[in-house]
Amino acid sequence: MALLTLEDVTVRFGHRTALEAVDLEIAAHEIVCVLGPSGSGKSTLLRVVAGLQPPDTGRVLLEGTDQAGVPVHRRGVGLMFQDHQLFPQRDVGGNVAFGLRMRGEPRGQQQRRVAELLDLVGLPGAQGRAVAALSGGEQQRVALARALAPRPRLLMLDEPLGQLDRSLRERLVVELRGVFTQLGTTVLAVTHDQGEAFALADRVVVMRDGRVAQSGTPVEVWQRPASAFVARFLGFDNVVAATVRGDIADTPWGKVPVPAGSPQGRRTLLVRPAGVRLGPPEEGLRCTVGARTFRGSHVAVLLRPTDGPEMEAECALRHVPDEGATVGVSFAAEDVVVLEEREPANADEGAAPTGGRAD
């Protein structure tokens, strides 16, 4: 039996639909990350599960029990708020012990548990510190300890690392996964940061405008985005309409080879930058080299074909062509993905994902 089940959940705010017919299942001990642009309904999803937001239609089940009519404080779930919401008038220990106090646990047990959790999040002995004196990263850790302390059957995280700087975020996400795996916690997290989602989750759910756009393991989603929206949200811009016949797709860039067994017919095609090969100008599609962006291990090169939309190529540092040079482009079939989505993508759709549109 799934630990959490959402059936056909819809939430509307006036004319705006925050969640539309969302179905979701999370098994015990699973770490699921909901990924989507801001306004795609991620936070509302968490609020519905916590009971802070009643759904307009649909059901929320925890361990098979319908949660309709169960107030927030009896649901036994944990929620770590985006901006922590630590209680300013209590010290660190008071914050972490709060959930335990609400459950009426004896004081000694509370204190042991608080110490244990502060150790776990790397703040041993911080019980007496004032919340206001904590840095952003420390607040994050205290918020996590507070959410974990009552041993919630489901822990929900709203943009858990959103407000931290990059290096701290990258370190903490690894620590978080370690903590959750160690404790066997079931986690439902939401984030707009794909790196965070992929590093944290067993399973990623991509949302768009209140609907689930794709669900799968990080590798699956990364390798086979379900739609042009997901592909663009993951940062892939080489997305074009194509007609696939056998192992060849007909695109604005000419013929592009596709892997054997790809879906046929009118489709959307994704070419990973790594699959764009540069050669002498007389071979393949003639392109002018545009802006080049250094990306550490490689250089992203923008190419302007004589015909068709711009595309991005990934080049090794040594082989970067000069800006303004002319090159010939060919495509490697293993880095071409024919998306399941049937309708060709609208050229600007998803380029700047904006969620929460009216239905």
Next chain:
Amino acid sequence: MDLTRRQVAADGARKGERSTRTGPGTGPVVGEPGRGPGKGRGGEVGAAVRAARRRGSVVRLCLMAVPVAFFAVFFAYPVVAIVGRGLKADGSWHWGRFGDVLSRPDIGQVLWFTTWQAAVSTALTLLIALPGAYVFARFDFPGKQILRAVVTVPFVLPTVVVGTAFLALLGRGGFLDELWGVRADTTVWAILLAHVFFNYAVVVRTVGGLWAQLDPRQEEAARVLGAGRLAAWWRVTLPALGPAVAAAALMVFLFTFTSFGIVQILGGPAYSTLEVEIYRQTARLLDLPTAAVLTMVQFAAVGAILALHAWTVRRRETTLKLVDPAQTVRRPHGAGQWVLLAGVLGTVLLLILLPLGVLIERSLDGPAGYGFDYYQALRSVEASGGTFLVPPLEAVWNSLRYALTATVIALVVGGLAAAALTRRAGRLVRGFDALLMLPLGVSAVTVGFGFLITLDKPPLDLRASWILVPLAQALVGVPFVVRIMLPVLRAVDGRLREAAAVLGASPLRAWREVDLPMVRRAVLVAAGFAFAVSLGEFGATVFIARPDRPTLPVAVARLLGRPGDLNYGQAMALSTVLMVVCAVSLLVLERIRTDRSGEF
């Protein structure tokens, strides 16, 4: 009503709201929290949500019931009754009386004087207090905290005490009279100076509070862009301060426009404001129609001023970027700044400490040299020569008892009102908010007299009851409690409650664990000010306090109304006692209030 502190409290409390707001976190959360979960599927859930929402408004209505009933019975009913008595004859309204009264030359004179003395008092106060606001906002000097409290003392003083202090300074046989033969009582200067004394803190706190929080980097940015020192101040700082200055000015105008105790004591026969005239018409001439017309005129004028004030406050709230005051203060450097500091300290010394000092000095300056003779005299009935039925000192205990009761009533009524208003929604609630401010616009004298003529028959025969005085005083305290509590309650981030709920706290428990600790301090502050205001209430109390149970301000006024050195000295002694009680409660408040960015 005798406006004194209350509206500034309102103003300060609103500023408090701004400064306690914590970053973007308090913005509206998606959806309204705590609506309670829905049941089942589809339309059923919608129904449950609607039911929960309806339950919310029912709770709100219940909370509002007590304050509404309180205001209806103890405010609207007496005021309407007395205005009706003035304007109604033979069962029909005589609106023509407006024209008759307002065209009388003596009334015209009162209106004119009320307006121009308020305008001049306001201008003088701004002129004298704005440098003070700057010094208190931006300079760091030893003793600043104590001086800040001292400057605020006049502001919580009952107007009767202020009048008495200036009488001791400028009056016949007063300090300056003895020294240089200078007398200024019964001149307009005494009134104007007393008004500046009284309102100095309004400007220093309202404008200075904001000034301290203005980001100096704004001015620095202007300097870097090529503006001179003066140009930067003129183009950047002044526009930012403008609304605060306007709000403070309106407040001072309001206080001085409705001034009663000060003008009553210092004005003599020549000068009278609307409020004094209402008192004269009601109590001396028993000319109720005239009093009713004047009450309505004052009500309308004050309503207009309040509306203007609300507008400026709203503008001020929306536009500014504020910083921690601790970042902006520095020690004065350069001759110019030291001169400015010295000038402000000199002003405080002359304008605020001198009158208070003289008041104390006079109270000790007995017929047989310095001593506690006048204080001793307060303990006996005989010494008062028939002015009192009881020893004047009993007024202290009466006052304390009344003020404590009034504080409790004001806290209950105001607290319930603030709780009902916490969630801003709906026209009904906004109307209720406005209703709470209404007593500010109505003459306290009218309310007091209204109490006498309406609450004297069953079922509400309170005429003989001691509770009548605390009820009138609570009326004064309620708007004040609401204005202090409301911003604090509203500033409690709804998601903190949600965080508590997710951690297993029931709604009631969440309120106790999250809201209460944050509100506790505001309750104490509100209680303190409600207490001080009740203690000093004069306009209404003077009508309804029983002769054998006078309050402190009433006793002071009665003593001043009698000839003779003994009465005069006793008035000074009693005023000193009142001043000490008020100052002590203020100092206690200053300690409770560690957050200095809010004004009151």
